[in-house]
Amino acid sequence: MTGHKRYTEEFKRDAVFHIKKRGYSVKDVAQRLGVCTKSFYDWIKLYHQPGPIS
Numbered sequence: 001m002t003g004h005k006r007y008t009e010e011f012k013r014d015a016v017f018h019i020k021k022r023g024y025s026v027k028d029v030a031q032r033l034g035v036c037t038k039s040f041y042d043w044i045k046l047y048h049q050p051g052p053i054s
Helices: 010-018 026-033 037-047
Strands: none
Touching: 010 026, 010 037, 026 037
16 A cells, blocks of 8 residues: 545545635645645646636
């Protein structure tokens, strides 16, 4: 076993929401949830849809 935790898609999307929509820092959310910041940056790439260009 590698020791890696598996997180649900819902958990990942919710975490990205807190960073992108609520303005929390990656570091703060990662510490609160016990997830490494590298995982968050990976999740942001996967789940964050940029808004329309104005």
